[in-house]
Amino acid sequence: MYGNGKTANGLAPRTAAARLRELLHQDDHITVCPGVYDGITARIALQAGFDCLYMTGAGTAASRLGMPDLGVVTMNDMATNAAMIASLDRTVPLIADADTGYGGPLMISRTVKSYIAGGVAGLHLEDQVVSKRCGHLLGKEVVDQETFISRIRAAVIAREEMRKDLGDAGDIVLIARTDALQANGFEDALQRLQEAIEAGADVAFLEGPTNVEQCRIVCQKFAPIPVLLNMVPGGVTPTLTGNEAKEAGFKVMIHPGCMSFAVQQSCGEVVSELKKTGAVKTPPGTSPRDFFTLCGLQECIELDKRVGGKAYSSV
Incomplete structure (x- = not known):
């Protein structure tokens, strides 16, 4: 990298x-993103070879605070976690939940700028009230349409300011999410998304469609604007595979609960066995070194060697 911010080839x-x-605008392609919430789950997803990751707000609340997704996480909780995950592999973009933006326009601006500074590729802002809840729980309340659009405008202005200061490095993909379907109906939800796209959002996100026809309609309405599908097992949206979601017209699909639910099940089985027998059966080939290799052990060793160190030569 040269001092002018260019690479050796001048680009x-x-x-x-x-x-x-680029991923969102590839023809005949859908980007499937596993929901990660900490360094371990992110490393596992990166090792599996995904093109894009999604940081789940529910998973962040559960892992950092041990709390349900009821609007208890702060901007600092989310931005710090997102920046850590984004730093693990700068070549793999991260989409991160930004909930309601954590306040009014000034706070939303701060949130967007913090996510950009942390290397996050995209974020979504929603129209729930500040004391929000998981999008697949009942009893959601949403703000009025003008308040929602003011959130999007604040995000767009913050991005413009960062682009002015940092150029391309100040960019972020803004995803407009509406939870109005449950409270106000399908037409109101579509209208909110239309207004959000006109205000400068890049991607439309209808939370909680209850049938495949709604999925198809929202994708058709906004094409060629990318539309995101949130796939939550046991939620209100019918289960679709990646190919089925692509056929419906979606360009990106997030699975926020895939890691959380797997951890709940697998860890529950392990601790139950430990409680019952006083021992744990580990799969063949599992060792501390295997685990640390997942977490970047070899890269750390190589860096130490490059600077002439020998601290980890016998690890």
């Missing part, structure tokens, strides 16, 4: 947001 490096935009 600016692709940012995480630029890579995400």
Whole structure:
């Protein structure tokens, strides 16, 4: 990297947001994102070879606070976690939940700028009230349409300011999410998304469609604008495979609960066995070194060697 921010061939490096935009606009392609919430789950997803990751707000609340997704996490909780995950592999873009933006326009601006500074490729803002809840729980309340659009405008202005200061490095993909379907009906939800796209959002996100026809309609209405599908097992949306979601017209699909639910089940089985027998059966080939290799052990060793160190030569 040269002092002018260019690479040796004279071109600016692709940012995480630029890579995400490329994925979202590939023909006949859907980007499937596993829901991660900490360094371990992110490393597992990266090892599996996913093109894009999604940081779940529910998983962040559960892992950092041990609390349900009821609007208890703060911007600092989310931005810090997102920046850590984004840093693990700068070549793989991260989409992160940003809930309601955590306050009014000034706070939303701060949230967007913090996510950009942390290397996050995309975020979604929603129209629930500040004391929100998981999108697949009942009893959601949403703000009025003008308040929602003011949130999107604040995010767009914050991005413009960062682009002015940082160029392409100040970019982020803005995803407008509406939870109005449950409270106000399908037409109101579509209208909110239309207004959000006109205000500068890049992606439309209808939370909680209850049938495949609603999925098809929202994708058709906004094409060629990318539309995101949130797939939550046991939620209100019918289960679709990646190919089925692509056929419906979606360009990106997030699975926020895939890691959380797997951890709940597998860890529950392990501790039950430990409680019952006083011992744990580990799969063949499992060792501390295997686990640390997942977490970047070899890269750490190589860096130490490059600077002339020998601290980890016998690890």
